[in-house]
Amino acid sequence: MKSLLHIFKKKSSGDIAKDRLKILLISDRINCTPETMEYIKRDIAKVISKYMQIDINKMEVQVSKRKINVFW
């Protein structure tokens, strides 16, 4: 029973590696340091908190590359 719970609860270390790499490589590729990310996060939080109340500790910022279709 314990082992069954174990399987459901714990993420395998291979998956953890994959997830960490995916995030790491995004910042590597665009040459963005964690420090810069922290600044971006702080600035975004500052702008948003001008208009509404948010908890900066619960906020998450991710940079990713994606094709965006723009219509007008």
Added chain:
Amino acid sequence: MSEVIVITSGKGGVGKTTTSANIGTGLAYLGQKVVLIDTDIGLRNLDVVMGLENRIVYNLVDVIEGNCRLKQALIRDKRYPNLYLLPSAQTRDKTAVNPEQMRKLTALLREQFDYVILDCPAGIERGFQNAIAGADRAIVVTTPEVSAIRDADRIIGLLNAYEFGKIDLVVNRLRQDMIRRGDMMSMEDVEDILSVSLLGAVYDDENVVIATNHGEPLVCGTTLAGRAYMNICRRILGEEVPIIDLEREKSIWFRFGGIFQKN
């Protein structure tokens, strides 16, 4: 038409030299005329993996500096008549050679050989710049570990910045037992993360160490890693060879299939 291939990885110790030795030997075994060049000046190793360390007279830097003719520095492997090695210098450093000189050298070798295989040093500095200077295509070697994959991604980025035509991936030292437990990324995972085409997957095999002890590449033998390297060579020559998948080979249906084929 000859091709210049650089074997690179960024991170050290992932199996660049072993891969170079086996791809070079395998291509020679398949009838191609091949020259292997060790571009790691100061830390030469390809000679010892190939078992040719006692036959070195001249080296890469001697050729570049004109201390000898190119032909004098090329060591012919007696086991495979089509295979030659141009060893690196042990007592010099990477600044002894520049990318322009390497470009000229590979252009010269291209006229005489079907395949020129360059074993690249670890890192992204001068040695790397030298190794990729004259190459047409790159084979990036990585292991399924975060550090090696991160460095491989950096190397792929740099190769793309140089507008490298063809970049392929070899995932080395896979362990089926760990992948099955979920404790190691699979070759598909690595291919997916790096998004370059997978040229081959090599399972962790103790025979690699044994072969290196002997100074004899294992590509022509029947070991698991040897078969994987031979498949890589066939794919380089344009053959369509399926990637060895241990999971599938171990499954009962595959075994049944094998029995039927034999009968």
